[in-house]
Amino acid sequence: MKAMSPIVRTMTGLLFAPIFLFGAYIILHGHLTPGGGFQGGAIIATGMALFLVAFGSERWRKKLLSILESTGLMAFVSIGFLGIVGGLFLYNFLAGTGSPIFGQEIAGMAGYAHPNSAPLLSSGTVALLNMFVGLEVVSGLTLIVVTLGLFAFSGKEDD
Amino acid sequence: MINNGVKLLFLLLLVSGLSFMAWGIRDFGEPDGEVSMYDETSGETYKVKRTAMDDHFIESSQSKETSTNNAVTAIVFDYRGFDTLGEATVLFAAVTGVLVSIRHALKSRSKPKGGVKR
Amino acid sequence: MDWSLLYDAIHVVILLGIVAASVLVVRMKDLVSAAVALAAASLLLSLEFFILQAPDVAIAEAAVGAGLTTAIYIFAIKGTRRREEY
Numbered sequence: 494m495k496a497m498s499p500i501v502r503t504m505t506g507l508l509f510a511p512i513f514l515f516g517a518y519i520i521l522h523g524h525l526t527p528g529g530g531f532q533g534g535a536i537i538a539t540g541m542a543l544f545l546v547a548f549g550s551e552r553w554r555k556k557l558l559s560i561l562e563s564t565g566l567m568a569f570v571s572i573g574f575l576g577i578v579g580g581l582f583l584y585n586f587l588a589g590t591g592s593p594i595f596g597q598e599i600a601g602m603a604g605y606a607h608p609n610s611a612p613l614l615s616s617g618t619v620a621l622l623n624m625f626v627g628l629e630v631v632s633g634l635t636l637i638v639v640t641l642g643l644f645a646f647s648g649k650e651d652d
Numbered sequence: 653m654i655n656n657g658v659k660l661l662f663l664l665l666l667v668s669g670l671s672f673m674a675w676g677i678r679d680f681g682e683p684d685g686e687v688s689m690y691d692e693t694s695g696e697t698y699k700v701k702r703t704a705m706d707d708h709f710i711e712s713s714q715s716k717e718t719s720t721n722n723a724v725t726a727i728v729f730d731y732r733g734f735d736t737l738g739e740a741t742v743l744f745a746a747v748t749g750v751l752v753s754i755r756h757a758l759k760s761r762s763k764p765k766g767g768v769k770r
Numbered sequence: 771m772d773w774s775l776l777y778d779a780i781h782v783v784i785l786l787g788i789v790a791a792s793v794l795v796v797r798m799k800d801l802v803s804a805a806v807a808l809a810a811a812s813l814l815l816s817l818e819f820f821i822l823q824a825p826d827v828a829i830a831e832a833a834v835g836a837g838l839t840t841a842i843y844i845f846a847i848k849g850t851r852r853r854e855e856y
Binding site for chain 2: 523524525526527529531559562563565566569570573582583585588589597598599610611615616617618619622623626629630633634636637640641643644647
C-alpha cells in the first residue's frame with residue numbers, strides 16, 4: 494500500500510492528534526456528556542483509518558491490538574463479576590460510596606438545583622466500563638480496517 | 653458427533669426455557685398511572701401514561717443509585733449493562749471473523765513479493 | 771417569534787438531502803462516487819439525529835457511517851472493479 498502525497502501526509506500529521514484527543518475526551522467524559530465508549534472508540538478508529546490511508550503503513554502490531562481487544566472485553570466481564578459483591582451481575586458497587594475511584598456523589602441533586610454539573614470522579618463503575626468498552630472498540634475497529642485495507646491493497650502495487 | 657437424540661433433547665430444553673420466559677414476561681409498557689403534561693405551543697394539558705420503570709430511571713439515575721450525570725449512559729452501562737456486554741461480544745465476534753477469514757489469504761498473497769515484514 | 775416553522779424547514783431540507791443522496795447512491799455507475807454519496811447520506815442522517823436531540827446516536831452515526839463504512843467500501847471496491855456494468 495503506497496503512501497499518499499506530502500500534502501495529505503502533512504495534514505494527517507496535523508489532524509491525527511486532535512482526532513485522538515477528541516475521541517479520548519468522548520470516552521473519558523462518557524458519564525458526564527453525550528457519548529461513551531463506543532462513540533469515542535469509533536472516532537479514534539476513524540483517525541486510525543486516516544493514518545492507514547495517508548501513510549500506507551504495513552507494519553501494524555496486530556498481535557498487540559488483539560491482546561488489547563481481549564483485555565477490554567475480559568475487564569468488562571470482570572467488573573460485571575465484581576458487582577456480585579453488591580448482589581447482582583454488573584451491579585454498580587462503587588457509586589456514591591465516596592471512594593477515590595469514581596465514588597463521588599453528585600451534589601445538589603435533591604431539588605434539581607444543578608442538573609448539569611457533576612464531578613469527574615462520579616458514577617462508579619460506569620466510567621470504568623466506558624473506558625474498557627472504548628479500548629475494545631478502538632482496537633477492534635482498527636484491526637478490521639487495517640486487515641481489510643492491507644488485504645485489498647496487497648495484491649497489486651501498480652495502480 | 654452428537655447424535656440426534658441429544659440434539660432433540662437440547663432443542664426441547666431450549667424451547668421450553670424460552671417459552672417459559674416468554675410466558676412470564678410483563679406487558680409492554682405496563683401502565684402504572686397517568687401524568688398530566690403541559691404543552692407549551694397549544695397551552696393545553698393532556699394525560700400521558702407513564703410507567704413505573706420510566707419514573708424510576710428519571711428520578712434515581714442521577715441520584716445516589718448510579719450518580720451518573722448522563723442518564724442515557726446510566727441506562728446503557730448500568731441498568732441495561734447486559735445489553736452492552738452483548739454488543740461488545742458482537743463486535744468481538746465480528747473482529748474474530750474478519751481475522752480468521754482474511755489473515756490466511758493476506759499471508760499467502762503478500763509472501764511471493766517478500767517485501768512485507770510483519 | 772415562532773421558530774417552529776424554521777425547524778420544520780430545516781427538517782424538510784435535511785430529509786430531502788438524505789433522499790437525494792440515497793437516489794444518487796443507487797443511480798451512480800462509478801462505485802467510489804456511490805460510496806461517497808452514501809457517506810454524505812449518512813452525515814445528513816447524523817445531522818438529523820442531532821436536531822432530534824439524540825447526540826449519542828449522532829456521534830456514533832457520524833463516526834461509523836461516514837468514516838469507517840466508507841473506508842471499508844472503498845477497500846472492497848479497490849479489491850474488485852470500479853465501474854458497475856449493466
